[in-house]
Structure formats: C-alpha cells, structure tokens
Amino acid sequence: MADSDPEVLRYSVEKSTLGLVLAASSEKGVRAILLGDDRERLVTELQRRFPKARLTRGDDHLAEIIACVENPKLKPALPLDVRGTAFQQRVWQALREIPAGSTLSYAQVAEKIGSPKSVRAVAGVCAANAIAVAIPCHRVVRSDGNLSGYRWGVERKRALLDREAGSLH
Numbered sequence: 001m002a003d004s005d006p007e008v009l010r011y012s013v014e015k016s017t018l019g020l021v022l023a024a025s026s027e028k029g030v031r032a033i034l035l036g037d038d039r040e041r042l043v044t045e046l047q048r049r050f051p052k053a054r055l056t057r058g059d060d061h062l063a064e065i066i067a068c069v070e071n072p073k074l075k076p077a078l079p080l081d082v083r084g085t086a087f088q089q090r091v092w093q094a095l096r097e098i099p100a101g102s103t104l105s106y107a108q109v110a111e112k113i114g115s116p117k118s119v120r121a122v123a124g125v126c127a128a129n130a131i132a133v134a135i136p137c138h139r140v141v142r143s144d145g146n147l148s149g150y151r152w153g154v155e156r157k158r159a160l161l162d163r164e165a166g167s168l169h
Helices: 039-049 062-070 086-096 106-112 119-128 154-165
Strands: 008-016 019-025 030-036 054-057
Touching: 008 030, 008 039, 008 062, 019 039, 019 062, 030 039, 030 062, 039 054, 086 106, 086 119, 106 119
Parallel strands: 008 054
Antiparallel strands: 008 019, 019 030
C-alpha cells in the first residue's frame, strides 16, 4: 500500500445482547469494536475516528468478536491493530493485563504504568479506546470501586463486569 493509498477498513454491524456491535479490521488486525444502539451513528463514529480510511462492508471475524462481547471472559484470538502514542500504548497494554472478573482503579493503572500522577490522562486514554472488550477499559473503575464513565454507557460496563463475574450467562 503506497502512502497515498487510504487504509481500507472492512466493517460490519450486528446485534448483540448489549445492543449493536460494529467491528472493523485492517489488513493487520482489529482496529475498532464499537458498541451502540444506532447503526448509522456507529458507522459515522468509525468514519470520524478514521477519517482517511476507506470503509467497506464485510463480516471478517464478526462472529468471534460478537462471542467476546457476549462473553467478555473470552480473549479474542484475533490480532489487534492498535495505534496510538507511547503513553496510550502503555495504558492499553496495562488494561489487557487486567484479568477477566477483576477491576483496577484509574489510579492503580497509572501506578502500574509508572506514571502515578497521570490518573486523569489514564481516564482520557480509556475514553479514547476504540476497541471495546478486547482492550477492556470496562475493567477500570473509580478509586471507591464505583462505576464511572464508559464511552458506551455505564449500563453496558456493568453488564460486561457482571458477565465476567459469572452472574449473567
């Protein structure tokens, strides 16, 4: 692919018990897993996140991604095509190391990556995550253990955590 050629993202949108799931992948792996209630809004969000990409419909890996949304204890075998700053990469890697059924606070994640004063920045990186469930930002909670902002809604966050804890099947 020449530098002037736009990145091609194949995407599909399907229903799940948590609403709609949009999955998009590049040649290298999964670029986005977005959750929502409106198909058009999800596609618009994908285009907004990747403005230079050429979007094409296709259902590559969608069944596996839906299975991971339905059962977040599953780790997707798919490669992830995650791009971001060095700080974002460190945060996202730390999130991927949180075991299913466990949570960490934003402060604990900041400590884990060696930047204990970066609690707000960690929260911002969680909010910027485009790969729901596979990069489990839903496992990050407030220091008091309460759920707080989740870009796809606190109810979805609660449902994912409940599923991991085994209280929903």
